[in-house]
Amino acid sequence: MGQKGKEISKLDHKWLLNELNKAYAFEWVVHYYASLAANIVSGLATPVYAEIFKKASEGELGHANRIAKRIAELGGEPALSMSEIEKTAGIGIIRFPENRSNIKGFIKLFIKMEQHAIELYNNLAQATHGKDLVTHELAEDLLSEEVAEEEEYENLLRE
Ligand SMILES: [Fe+2]
Numbered sequence: 001m002g003q004k005g006k007e008i009s010k011l012d013h014k015w016l017l018n019e020l021n022k023a024y025a026f027e028w029v030v031h032y033y034a035s036l037a038a039n040i041v042s043g044l045a046t047p048v049y050a051e052i053f054k055k056a057s058e059g060e061l062g063h064a065n066r067i068a069k070r071i072a073e074l075g076g077e078p079a080l081s082m083s084e085i086e087k088t089a090g091i092g093i094i095r096f097p098e099n100r101s102n103i104k105g106f107i108k109l110f111i112k113m114e115q116h117a118i119e120l121y122n123n124l125a126q127a128t129h130g131k132d133l134v135t136h137e138l139a140e141d142l143l144s145e146e147v148a149e150e151e152e153y154e155n156l157l158r159e
Pocket residue numbers: 027059060063117146
């Protein structure tokens with residue numbers, strides 16, 4: 001980021017980069033698990049749900065890339081290895097239902113991940129409010145997407 005661009009961010013950059021890195025890592029982990037889910041779900045409804053998870057996976061990667069861009073603007077770099085991503089994401093190992101046609105079991109796990117993301121972006125949006133408008137806008141934008149995704153998953157649970 002240019003000098004002025006950095007100046008107008010009134011937050012401790014080290015702290016901010018750390019928070020953004022957590023979000024980046026988290027998005028990558030969700031991207032991975034959604035892609036995995038798309039590849040392993042089975043049963044009658046497989047094509048429908050495989051497509052839903054595939055789209056979700058692409059969406060999460062898009063989020064990760066937007067965060068990476070912001071990290072670069074602030075003069076940082078995202079996690080440099082997959083092991084660092086796993087460590088930084090802070091959600092542990094996700095275990096999908098043994099029964100691969102238990103779609104609701106899959107969805108419940110993704111709801112948990114969405115809720116984690118909602119908390120993450122809600123905190124980031126609050127911490128950056130009035131202090132780093134660019135990150136604030138990004139956090140708000142991602143927050144509204146995660147909120148919508150949580151609702152979509154919840155609706156699928158009711159089907
Ligand atoms: Fe996301």
